[in-house]
Amino acid sequence: MNKRAFLEGFFTASAVAFGGHFMWKRVNQRDLLITPSAITAAVPELPVRPAPDSFILTPIELESTQPARGIPTPAPVIEVTNNEKIIIEDLSDQQVESYLRKTRNVDAVFASDIYLDLRYESLLLKTAARLGRVESYIGHGNFNLMSFDEMLQSGRDFSYIGAFETDELNFLEEIFFANPNRYGFFGKKISKKITESISRNDVAKIDDTGHYLLKGESLNLYEQIKRDVGAEVILTSGVRSIVKQMHLFLAKTIEANGNLSRASRSLAPPGHSYHGIGDFDIGKIGLGERNFTADFSTTEEYKKIAGLGYVDIRYPTDNLFGVRFEPWHIKIG
Numbered sequence: 001m002n003k004r005a006f007l008e009g010f011f012t013a014s015a016v017a018f019g020g021h022f023m024w025k026r027v028n029q030r031d032l033l034i035t036p037s038a039i040t041a042a043v044p045e046l047p048v049r050p051a052p053d054s055f056i057l058t059p060i061e062l063e064s065t066q067p068a069r070g071i072p073t074p075a076p077v078i079e080v081t082n083n084e085k086i087i088i089e090d091l092s093d094q095q096v097e098s099y100l101r102k103t104r105n106v107d108a109v110f111a112s113d114i115y116l117d118l119r120y121e122s123l124l125l126k127t128a129a130r131l132g133r134v135e136s137y138i139g140h141g142n143f144n145l146m147s148f149d150e151m152l153q154s155g156r157d158f159s160y161i162g163a164f165e166t167d168e169l170n171f172l173e174e175i176f177f178a179n180p181n182r183y184g185f186f187g188k189k190i191s192k193k194i195t196e197s198i199s200r201n202d203v204a205k206i207d208d209t210g211h212y213l214l215k216g217e218s219l220n221l222y223e224q225i226k227r228d229v230g231a232e233v234i235l236t237s238g239v240r241s242i243v244k245q246m247h248l249f250l251a252k253t254i255e256a257n258g259n260l261s262r263a264s265r266s267l268a269p270p271g272h273s274y275h276g277i278g279d280f281d282i283g284k285i286g287l288g289e290r291n292f293t294a295d296f297s298t299t300e301e302y303k304k305i306a307g308l309g310y311v312d313i314r315y316p317t318d319n320l321f322g323v324r325f326e327p328w329h330i331k332i333g
C-alpha cells in the first residue's frame with residue numbers, strides 16, 4: 001500500500017461522530033469552505049484544486065505520518081459550540097492518534113486538511129495586503145487595538161490604504177463567521193460581534209514592546225511574572241483586536257498556501273483568540289522568532305515560569321483545542 005492510500009484510509013476511518021456532528025470529516029477538496037454568494041457572483045470560473053488522485057505527497061507529509069505516542073490523561077473535556085462537548089474517552093485510540101499527529105506536527109500537511117478554494121486566492125492576497133497597509137500606516141502598536149469600524153474609516157481617510165472593497169469585506173465577514181470546527185479548530189468563539197472594540201481606557205501600554213495589556217488581572221500577572229522571573233522576560237503579544245487577529249490569520253493562511261487547517265493549528269481564527277480578552281504571550285529577550293516555538297520551553301525563564309504555581313498556559317501539550325503546544329501563551333481566567 002502506498003502512503004497516499006494509507007493516508008486516505010486513515011482519515012476516512014477517523015471520521016468521528018459526536019452529537020450528530022462530525023469531528024473530523026473527509027471533505028472533498030473541491031468543496032468550497034468559503035461560499036459567499038456575493039463573491040461567487042463576481043468571480044469567474046477558475047480551476048479548482050487538483051483532484052485527490054493527483055495529490056502529491058510532500059516530504060513534510062511523509063514526516064507527518066510518524067506516530068504520536070500516548071493519550072492525554074486525565075481525559076480532558078472541551079466545549080465546542082452550542083454547548084456540545086468532545087470527550088476524548090469516547091474516541092478510539094486511532095482517532096486520538098490522528099488528532100495528536102496534527103497538533104504535534106504543526107507545520108505538516110495532512111490529506112484531510114481543508115483549504116481555501118483557489119478561486120479566492122487573489123481576494124485573500126489583496127485583502128491581506130490592504131490590512132498590511134493599515135498596520136504600517138497607523139503603526140503596529142495602534143493596530144493591536146484597532147476595531148473593525150476604525151479599520152473601515154482608515155481606508156476611507158487615507159489614500160495610501162484605500163477604501164475596503166465590497167468583496168474584501170464579504171470575505172472578512174465569511175472568515176469571521178465561518179465555523180472553524182470544520183477545519184480542525186475546536187476553541188471557543190470568544191468574540192461574537194465583528195465590530196467589538198477594545199476601550200483605550202481599559203488597557204496599559206507596555207514600555208519597549210509596542211503591545212498593550214488589559215488593566216487588572218492581565219497587567220498584574222505580567223508584572224508579577226517579571227518580578228519573579230527577571231528582566232529577561234518580555235511581552236511578545238498582548239491584547240489583540242479582531243482586526244489584528246484577522247490580519248494574523250490571513251497572513252498565516254497565505255504562509256500555509258491556503259491550508260486553513262494548518263493555519264488554525266498555530267493561530268486561532270479571528271473571534272476565537274483569547275488575546276481578545278486578556279491572554280498574552282511572553283518570551284525571552286534576544287530569542288526572537290524562536291520565542292514562538294517549542295524552543296522557548298527549554299529556556300531558564302520558561303522553567304522558572306512553569307515552577308510558579310500561579311501561572312497557567314492556555315495551550316498545553318496535547319490540548320483539545322486543535323492547537324499546537326504554546327509554552328509562551330499565558331492564560332487568564
Ligand SMILES: [Zn+2]
Nearest residue numbers: 237280281329
Ligand atoms: Zn498567544
